[in-house]
Amino acid sequence: MLPRACQGRSGTYAAGVTTQEGPQADVLRWAAVQLGATAAVVSATGMREGGNPWLLRIDHDGQVIDAVLKTVTPEGVAGMATEVAALRVANRAGVPAPRILAVDASGEAAGTRAVLETAVPGRSRIPLDASPQRLRGLGAAVAALHSITTRPSPELPRRTRPIPASDFARDRREGRERSTPLLDAADDRVTRLPVPDSAPVLVHGDLWQGNTMWQGDRLTGLLDWDMAGVGHYGIDLSSLRLDAALTFGQGAAGSVLDGWEQRSGIEAADLAYWDAVAALNMPSDMAEFLPAIHDQGRPDLTAEELNTRRDAFLRAAIDRL
Template sequence: MSQPTVPDVVAAAARLLGRPLALVCELTGGQHARTLLADDGAVRVVVRVFPRADDAVARELAVLARLGPLGRLAPAALAHGDLDGHGVIVTEAVPGGPPSPTLDPVVIGEQLGVALAAVHRLDPSGLPDDVREPTLRAGRLAASAQEAWREADLDRVLTHGDYWSGNTVWEGDRLAGVVDWSGARSAPRGVDLAWCRQDLVLLGSPEAADRFLTSYEGALGRRVLDVHAWDVVAAARADTYVETWAPNYAGIGRPEIDARVLRARFDAWVGSLIGPRTTG
């Protein structure tokens, strides 16, 4: 059966809200859901439609209900429903857009660190549990990841699950919001920390990755001693498909971060973590 068309998704969201909606644009930068920005003449909303049999809407509703302490950093759910078996969720539109390509990655990292500390102070109880333990299928990094895992702190916090620059909204040089909470879990803090550090490296700034960690620790009021272990675990997870993220970076206005650049930056990062890449 065919996927819902953009007009069908807009019409479904209008029915769920009980008022007319007009499409503003389709938003890019992710691959899991089709995401639209729509307008009812007074306010803008974000409409996302997920693949059939995907429970992302239910998962996101469960986490959005507990994000109140984040204030405007997290969007509120407005409506949800079904479109021919596809889950649909309508949320507030956080004003702004992806971080500007001209914005210093260090500035991005500093603000993402403060925001993540606030996320990790929230209650994770009742959310799905995910430890992200590496498997033996992690390719060339499998042994390193298994060794790193022995050093990892597994205490659970509320994690975003896909905390990278493409899931943030900015107004100029100010972080305005964090979006796409369907992957939120009860998981170790290192899951988000390492994933975001890796993204900042892929943006071209290992310095930003370090400033992100420093900012996070300052806001949290404690050191994180196992971040290297989590960096290795995250790298093992990304190694086999990091090139496929090029459309995501193009979607946030960074088309120059193509598959070749992603692999080169990623391999340099891996080399700093465990040594140079080997072949054969």
């Protein structure tokens, strides 16, 4: 199992992480039937560290169709409901993302709570180097998401930070997470400021490159919506800017912003605040996120390098506040 803060990044609905054992026969039969009475699962391949979610190959009358099966424990029901609600909104608006094929919220039909989604073509591996075109495309895709204004609901709650399943800043204040002078000073500065206001938009809530799919430099889909909600667009924009800075260096964050502003047609507001919030909701030692980052194709990145880059991003944000 990934560290607690990476759980939402494993594609399994945050607190409801399942084991790495393969899907049971009942849920595989349920998934196949969604495509046709005579359909059958040919194979089930774990997509994150060999486990849930599962890429299914389903034979339907001689045609093999790929689909993604996600199963969840009772603790992850809220995340499951959030993903389903967010994807339905995003699909209607034309945002590149999986489509919901079927949901068994009770587990009565599938033998376990499950969601079946379309498989998005491409790869989620993070390259060693990213072209400005790729980074601008990422920013533009997120701007399209943020064109969706909506109200909070039980399934899509109001969000005030990325990765809402974790609150590292609070944990440091309460002594459950070690800290550093920079993190303490930055947190003190941010907590004295009001949360910036904006028209409430749909936010993904856990945007990093491991939750994106690509064919070359073309983004084909945004994945893993269990931390979605409604809030300021800066939650997603700064989360992506930080991720780009962590994986490619500080200059990459500017290309993400360029793509977002070109697509949205406005200048991003309160960017320094949201940059700081994104950086503060990281573990004090980025080694905690290394398994997820290495699993996405960047074993070259070390905890020391990630800590240095996170701190540089945070200092730059605080200097602009």
